[in-house]
Amino acid sequence: MSITAIPRLASPDAELSAALAERERRVAEGSALLHAGALAVVRLSARMPASLRRRGMAGVPIARGAALFESECRRRALHLKYEGGGDGALGPWLLWSSSAPPLALKTAALYVEESSWLGLLLDLDIQGSQGAIGRAELCLPPRSCVICGGPSMVCSGRLAHPVSSLDAAFMYILKRSGADRLGSQDGNAVGASTPLTIREIA
Template identity: 30%
Template sequence: MNHLFENGKPQSIPAVLANRDRRVALQNQLTAKYPDQTVIAAKLNIPGPIKNNQTIKDFFAAGLAVFEKQLGAKFQFRMTEQWLGESTGPERFYLVDGPAAQVKQLTTEFEEAQAAHRLFDLDVLSCQNDQTVSISRTELGLPKRQCLICGRPAKECARSRRHSVAELQDRVAALIENY
C-alpha cells in the first residue's frame, strides 16, 4: 500500500468543480487582460479524493522547476498566480511571450518526456476574437494523452472507469516516489 494518499483533506466533487470554475474565471481574466500573451495553467492529474499534501506540492514544484528551465530556453515568461495550498490541488499560472501553438508543442514535450511528467496537466490558452481558447494536442497533430495504466487514450479510460481509483493511486504514488 502506498502512503502518498494518507495525508491531505479529502475533496468532494462539488469542491473540485467549484475550483475548476474559479480557474476558468482566472484564465478568462488573464487572456482578456493580456491578449497578446499565451497563458499556461499548470496543475496535476491526481485520482481520488486526496488532491494535495506536502509530497504532492513538492513534486509539483520540482517538476515545474524543470519545466520553467525548458520554457525559459525558448520564451520570455512570468508566473502570474499560484495556488499551492489549495486542497483541490496545487496550481500555477504563467504568461508567455510566444505563439500558443509553439507553447503547446513545448508543454506536450514536457508532459511526455518522462512517466512522472504525465501527471502534469499544462493547459495552453490564448485570446482569439475576445474569447479564451484552449489549444488541444490534436489540433497540432500531436497524440492524445495516454492512460497511465494501459496506454489507451486517457479520456476513454476515465469515461469508462476502466481502472479503479486504488489502481490509479498506486501508479501515481510510484511515479511521484521515483521522481
C-alpha cells in the first residue's frame, strides 16, 4: 500500500482547482467500481489540516488505520478487495471495493473512527449504489470538531478556528495516538480513548 507524495501547488487558486478536480476523480473512480459489480466502495483518507499533510504527517495514520479497518472487517466477516492508493490534492488515500452491505461497512468504519485517538485522524467514506452512506443512516450525530465539539462540517465551512489552533489540536491527537512517529504499522499503537458513542456503534 505505497503512497507517492505530490509537491505542494504554487497558489491557492491552483490548490482549489486541483482539490475540486480530485473530488470529481474520486467520485468517478468509485462509480466505476460500483458499475463493475461492487456493492460498496470504501475510501480511507487522513482527517487533518492540509498543512500537516504537506509535512508528511498523514502516512503513518493511514497505514495504521488501514490495518485496523481490515482487521475489523475480518472480525465482522465483511469482504474487502484492495483497489490501490495514492496521493493527491486532498491528501493520501487507500481504496477498497466490497461485496458486503454498505451499512455494515459503515458500522465497521465508525467503530474504527470512534474507538481510539487514531480514529480521530481517519476518514472512512462508504459509497454504495444509492450514494454515500453517512452517520445519519446509523442515527448518529455529525462528527465533532476537535476544538469546540460542534459539528465539524459547520466549523470547517465557516473557517471558525485559526489554522494554528487546528494544527496544534491535530498534533496533540497525533502524539496521543502514537502516529506522530514511524514505527509498527500493524494497528496496535492507537492510543486509548473510547468515546461514549462506541457503545452505540458496536
